């Protein structure tokens with residue numbers, strides 16, 4: 460703003476007749492105001508120019524990375540790995556908020572076990588579940604059905620292939636007695652499932668439909684930005700507190716159920732399909748049920764919580780002395796969520812696409828006819844060929860290699876689910892190469908801008924290995940961004 464204008468003395472009118480200009484010469488008032496307003500206008504223009512230059516610079520230092528892939532591919536887990544590396548303090552602060560979510564993961568597993576046992580016991584003698592018997596004539600292939608969790612399984616009974624045989628679930632009288640006692644004792648804990656799920660979802664959205672999986676929509680944000688209303692005295696603490704107490708008093712029963720021969724048998728027969736992280740939490744129930752339990756990094760990484768919509772996470776990344784504003788967009792990967800990705804495409808600096816290659820024997824919860832590997836390949840095709848993304852760098856992570864190894868070791872045959880695998884050896888190296896070749900083929904044929912593809916095999920729960928990959932991927936993306944934008 461200009462300094463106070465000296466007004467010529469001795470005139471009573473509100474508009475002065477002449478005014479001392481910059482040179483000390485008296486100027487007619489009109490001319491003075493013209494020059495003054497010009498000067499102010501120039502100053503404002505200059506300020507605006509500087510401001511927009513600053514904003515341009517800030518935007519150029521913004522690196523927007525989208526994590527894409529089907530549900531349960533590991534996007535949120537990768538986001539947490541970035542957070543561990545670049546913003547570990549913020550993850551540390553969040554640890555108390557993960558406690559009820561870890562508890563929820565255990566309660567959900569207990570509920571699934573009890574429901575499956577009930578279901579199997581309700582089947583008439585001499586008749587198997589009616590689910591697995593389909594196998595004989597519904598040999599699993601890329602287009603056969605077979606969702607990943609037991610609760611969903613019952614929604615789609617008629618289409619369920621699985622590796623089960625003619626096996627009939629008939630526990631002994633002793634086993635039945637134990638199961639019945641455990642069931643009765645665990646009912647109060649399981650009764651908290653829905654209310655805890657609904658409270659943790661922040662009342663935003665809780666899918667009770669096909670999947671029955673708990674979903675989240677920025678629940679941590681809700682808890683952190685408004686600690687008084689929810690984390691402090693809100694109902695999350697109320698229900699979460701009840702769940703913590705119930706868990707504390709049920710830990711031995713949970714251990715007994717988890718160790719029960721019937722549960723082992725149903726898992727072996729692939730009738731009981733728990734969430735992938737359930738064994739980790741059930742093995743650790745004694746530690747997790749302690750009243751002063753605080754989730755550690757492994758717990759946070761293992762948690763299963765479905766993402767709703769698109770959630771932005773931002774960390775500063777220092778590369779070569781320059782700070783970059785690294786923004787990760789973690790999206791919901793289920794089919795019904797994918798439309799929400801599109802508005803973010805045009806601005807994206809890079810895409811990290813996650814495909815869980817352990818999922819060759821699994822099917823989409825939202826469409827039990829679609830094999831998960833098929834879905835990943837289709838989705839990757841649409842991402843490679845999307846014109847809005849033609850400038851975005853492309854990173855592909857073939858994830859869950861640890862689970863793939865475990866499945867192959869357990870004798871699960873790829874060819875049974877993916878017929879084109881043929882008679883290749885059912886060994887990790889062969890299977891991994893086979894899937895990599897398919898994804899690379901998609902990229903080669905469909906990529907809209909012939910860009911390079913950076914491919915990594917990942918096991919996202921392995922902190923050390925993933926941190927190395929993260930640093931490489933992060934720096935490569937920023938360097939490409941620098942090259943593209945001419946930033947120095």
Ligand SMILES: Nc1nc2c(ncn2[C@@H]2O[C@H](COP(=O)(O)OP(=O)(O)OP(=O)(O)O)[C@@H](O)[C@H]2O)c(=O)[nH]1
Pocket residue numbers: 528529530531532533534535536537735736760761762763764765766767790791792793858859860861862917918919920
């Ligand atoms: N064993 C194993 N588990 C993994 C790996 N990556 C992720 N998980 C687990 O897989 C489950 C799903 O991972 P998420 O990161 O929630 O999946 P997402 O892609 O964000 O799923 P949506 O939010 O539904 O789209 C979690 O329980 C993770 O702990 C991996 O490499 N190995």
Ligand SMILES: [Mg+2]
Pocket residue numbers: 534535536764765766789790791
């Ligand atoms: Mg997620």
